Amino acid sequence: MEYEVIIGLEVHAELSTKTKIYCGCTNEYGSDPNTHCCPVCTGMPGALPVLNEKVVEYAVRAGLAMDCDITRESKQDRKNYFYPDTPRAYQISQFDLPLCVGGKVDVNVEGENKTIGITRIHIEDDAGKLVHDAYTGGTLVDLNRAGVPLIEIVSEPDMRSAADAVAYVEKLKGILEYIGVSDCKMQEGSLRADVNLSLRPVGQKEFGTRTETKNLNSFRSIARSIEFEIERQKAVLEAGGVVYQETRRWDDEKGEGFSMRTKENANDYRYFPEPDLLPINLSEEYIENIKKSLPELPESRKARYMSELNLPEYDAGIIISSKALSDFFEEAGKVCGNYKAVSNWIMSDIIRASREYEFEYDNMPYTAEQFGHLIQLIDSGKISGSIAKTVFEEMIKTGNEPEKIVEEKGLAQVSDEGAIKEVVDRVVAANPQSIIDYKAGKDRALGFLVGQCMKEMKGKGNPQILNKLILEILNK
Amino acid sequence: MEIRREDIEHIADLSMLNLSEEEIETYTKNMQEIVEFANQINELDTENTLVSAFASDAYNVFRKDEVRESLSRDLLLKNAPSSNGEAYALPSME
Known part of the structure; x- marks a missing residue:
């Protein structure tokens, strides 16, 4: 059977603010573990978050650059999950009132123009990093990244191939770099994508069951994991099996994806309005000012x-x-x-x-x-x-x-006719056969003589004058 | 709303807690009481009250994007049940 591939992406971009989203710890990459931490970003009891104003500004910039509507009255929500990378046991994100909704970007895939819809862009905090401790076999927790500001850009299921997805992420990366809100260094994890993918028989209206492959941090792994997942789901469906809704991981070294959790209730995040943070109300003037400050975007540069x-x-x-x-x-x-x-x-x-x-x-x-x-x-x-x-x-x-x-x-070009003539006379005198060849119609002889002169002059002879002087002798 | 033992098992699961039979029974009862207590709010007439997520009218409480000193790592890790001096140390999460 022929299947249609349906892909939607969630792209996380770390914002290049000076400080974290809810505290004054530096948002610098690559320092010693646990040196950019304070009571707020490590979730100490009683510590209260205060939103970084730049995070709102950067998210709105991204939204405007991607043609979104900006939500005038927005808020933040608490997403509960229990895991050691998140010491508070919840992430602060946005649930029903994200800062930006309903945008789009245009991409060009192998010569064909496509529009990819953007469902929403919301702000949230990044989690800490878990590192395997080879010495003890245990796990080490580094909370420098905990509280780094992120925007999550959620696309519509508008992509149909790995090439579409790569073109879309390249496009987002370009825009985010141009508007200066993220450095998008994929190797440092500041831009990463989750791929939602499902298949449906060609002609069918309803979507099939989708899987989500998380945390892809290179264009290559995005493309390869998509190719892998398409083939995997195809094989399951063709064998008469069922695709389960599940979260998957991609092992780039092995070149294969594997299932992370299938428990149906694992995604019960029990969102509720974040009581420690007040609503965000944006005025027309605020949005207008950001709109005016946006630099020229890549598409417009290209056209110019x-x-x-x-x-x-x-x-x-x-x-x-x-x-x-x-x-x-x-x-x-x-x-x-x-x-x-x-x-x-x-x-x-x-x-x-x-x-x-x-x-x-x-x-x-x-x-x-x-x-x-x-x-x-x-x-x-x-x-x-x-x-x-x-x-x-x-x-x-x-x-x-x-x-x-x-x-x-001493690389300056020699354009002095007298000096060049001296070399030309010498080279031509040493290669009488070339003159005979040239007169016999062998144009290659001219190239040979020019080459010999250039060699003599260590590449510094003015080629136009050289050519002219040699031709003068040959055509005598 | 009736709290069933499956609800408690589900919440324990999300919190990665292993509960004994006895604990499940106790917490089912406790949770029932908590929910009933909270349900009292439903007795209020909210016909003419605006829907709101916040008790305060304040909004846009922001912080300037200015770096402040972080805690020293030694102080930070003082409360850690286990650390290697640089990071919190846990049993393997692999």
């Missing part, structure tokens, strides 16, 4: 790159996929005035070098301004395109200004 700077859609799409890369493009382009050249370098050398040397776009060894200067050196004829590659490698290694590298290494 295509219409104003004449970039191909593919190139524009790659550049806007990272805010840091897009910012780099704009700044370097502004410095040198040659956006097309910057884009060409990004698509080839910059992307390659970032992979080869393993640096992130927000932490490149050269600045956008320095890179703009490199393009200026090419455009002004001071260095050739091939020498520029050498200078670029040197910029990566030293972080020096390109002008300085050119000067110190």
